[in-house]
Amino acid sequence: MLSTKDMSAGGGRISPLVSPGNVTFKVNDVTLQQTPYDKDAYNIYLHVESKPIGGDFQGFLRDRNNEALGRYEGQVGRVRASQYPFKDTTLPSGRDISRDQEILKTMIFLASAFGVREELDMIEADTIEDFVSSAGPIICTGTFVNACLGSREWENNEGYINNDLYLPRVSKDGVPIEQEDVENSRLLTFDRETHVRPVVKKESTETSKFEPTKSSVGDDFDL
Numbered sequence: 001m002l003s004t005k006d007m008s009a010g011g012g013r014i015s016p017l018v019s020p021g022n023v024t025f026k027v028n029d030v031t032l033q034q035t036p037y038d039k040d041a042y043n044i045y046l047h048v049e050s051k052p053i054g055g056d057f058q059g060f061l062r063d064r065n066n067e068a069l070g071r072y073e074g075q076v077g078r079v080r081a082s083q084y085p086f087k088d089t090t091l092p093s094g095r096d097i098s099r100d101q102e103i104l105k106t107m108i109f110l111a112s113a114f115g116v117r118e119e120l121d122m123i124e125a126d127t128i129e130d131f132v133s134s135a136g137p138i139i140c141t142g143t144f145v146n147a148c149l150g151s152r153e154w155e156n157n158e159g160y161i162n163n164d165l166y167l168p169r170v171s172k173d174g175v176p177i178e179q180e181d182v183e184n185s186r187l188l189t190f191d192r193e194t195h196v197r198p199v200v201k202k203e204s205t206e207t208s209k210f211e212p213t214k215s216s217v218g219d220d221f222d223l
Helices: 099-113 117-121 128-139
Strands: 021-035 038-050 076-080 145-155 161-166 177-179
Touching (some): 021 128, 038 099, 099 117, 099 128, 099 177
Parallel strands (some): 076 161
Antiparallel strands (some): 021 038, 145 161, 145 177
């Protein structure tokens, strides 16, 4: 069947970036990053890579400063482990939410999805930063998992839409990530209306060319 999914507008080539939807990927790195607007709030980022695509697919360089390392064989992307940052807060109900405890719960969920919960439980760390740093290599085993990726769309300065990818919350409808060979799959089925928050595109007084410029696609993806 014909489909434009994963294609870019320039030349009809497959995009080197992972898109929202039901995808299969492995995790190459796990990082904990402060939000730019609140130093006490954190996002967990999964640096993911899809299965090799083959054909004339051209992935991003593994290292922009060392082309000898070659290119990724699959699509890549950064996926937030939660739609919203982790932060200490008090809910309207009066319930206190601990940032670090919520991060630990998320790491348990991820480790379980990759089948490495026992290894995760062996980690002891003084800070949440140290814990996630130690947990990353445990999760990055090269194991592929199935996932449902949501997105908050955003518009860059040239008017092109990009995706801020995240794992949707676990709900009665299913889970956002699970092992490939799991029996009785509970994986969420991607639904654009539910899992994508669209951007309201800016008005432009100038008519841009249909062919995107090199900068609209971006430099080789920085993982």
